[in-house]
Amino acid sequence: xxxxxxxxxxxxxxxxxxxxxxxxxxxxxxxxxxxxxxxxxxxxxxxxxxxxxxxxxxxxxxxxxxxxxxxxxxxxxxxxxxxxxxxxxxxxxxxxxxxxxxxxxxxxxxxxxxxxxxxxxxx
Numbered sequence: 001x002x003x004x005x006x007x008x009x010x011x012x013x014x015x016x017x018x019x020x021x022x023x024x025x026x027x028x029x030x031x032x033x034x035x036x037x038x039x040x041x042x043x044x045x046x047x048x049x050x051x052x053x054x055x056x057x058x059x060x061x062x063x064x065x066x067x068x069x070x071x072x073x074x075x076x077x078x079x080x081x082x083x084x085x086x087x088x089x090x091x092x093x094x095x096x097x098x099x100x101x102x103x104x105x106x107x108x109x110x111x112x113x114x115x116x117x118x119x120x121x122x123x
Contacts, residue, residue, distance in 0.1 A: 002026045002112040004096045009117030012086055016121070020081040022096030022114060033103035034072055034079040035110060038092035038119075045095065047105035051079060057103055063090075086121045093118050 008020040024031060035050035049060045049070040058070055067086075072079040079096060094117050097110035 002028060002031060002098050004098060004112055004114035006094065006096045006114045006117040009094060009119045011120045011122065014087055014121055014123050016086050017082070017084045018086065018119060020083070020094055020096075020117060020119070022079045022081075024077040024079075024098060028077045030100055031077075031098045032101055033099040033109075034070075035097045035099065035103075035105075036070060036079075036081045037095045037097060037107065038090075039095070039116075040089075040092040043092075045107065047107075048094070049081065050099075050103050050105070052103050059103070059105060061105065083119070086119075088121045088123045091119060091121050 003025045006022045033050050036048040037045050038048050039045040047061050048064050051058050051070045051072050067084050069082040096114040098112040099110045
């Protein structure tokens with residue numbers, strides 16, 4: 001089993017920045033890719049970004065390209081999402097997820113999920 005705990009969410013003004021963290025515990029050696037997803041009120045959960053084990057493969061959703069950066073520290077079993085130039089449309093609960101076998105944008109690829117952290121961007 002793998003446990004994921006997100007942190008770093010909060011309230012920020014439009015144009016501001018936040019860095020989300022996701023700490024993994026348990027059988028972390030079984031984790032392949034890590035990903036971030038988000039769910040805004042009344043909308044379906046959507047892919048934001050993912051990262052391969054060595055950090056060399058980092059697919060991003062179009063909503064994240066140029067503004068968000070995903071990274072991971074394998075020594076700390078932690079993945080980060082640096083979010084810059086935030087907009088009110090980025091308001092959502094952000095979820096961290098771990099995949100055991102592959103990397104991609106589909107939710108079905110991810111085996112473990114965190115509880116989520118709220119990000120609110122005010123105008």
